[in-house]
Amino acid sequence: MLNHEKRQQEAALDNSIAGKENQRTVKGLELDSARDELARLTNGAQGAADVALAVPLVGTDASGLSACGALLTFAKADTTPFLLDSATGRVAFYYRGSGDGQFSAAYLDTATVRSTQRLSGTDGTILFTARDPGVDIGKDTTITVTAGAATTLCTLTITRASETETFQNVPRRARDLAGVINGLPDEPVRIGTVASASGRTLPLAAAAPSN
Incomplete structure (x- = not known):
């Protein structure tokens, strides 16, 4: 009886440890994401020429097609912006800043690399x-x-x-x-050649003699 209770306690402890490990993994990912965002904002605040903005996954439809997007919080304009194709193969986004009227541009690199x-x-x-x-x-x-x-x-x-x-x-x-x-089927194993079919019986033909 004591051994059974001890095993139950050990199982509960193992489950608790596994849950804590999962929480630690999630918190680590959130911390990495926050550090990346801080680095991006710091880079822009220090006057870097380019501010890189991540374009995360927004959603996936029933057919498996995905959409990515991001909010350009830095692009504040009081006039209609222009979206054009660039000679460099990127999508160019031109806008005039509200207040100062400064002409600015943002680019989207259409080349994708899968991690x-x-x-x-x-x-x-x-x-x-x-x-x-x-x-x-x-x-x-x-x-x-x-x-x-x-x-x-x-x-x-x-x-x-x-x-x-x-x-x-x-x-x-x-x-x-x-x-x-990947969901690929196993390679079939050949066991013989069907000689005839009768109901649920499939007699196999005799194997040819080897030389």
């Missing part, structure tokens, strides 16, 4: 690539591998902010694990 994260193993390396350019899996995502029910299996856990997805008892081999994560 990645590597997971190395004994038999290979898996490269996780973000489906959406607006998602930074290198910074905001934690990927961990723990033991599975057998030596050839493992449990893969992907955590991003407060969201967690767990793949239990997936192949430990890098190539097979990548196939499972």
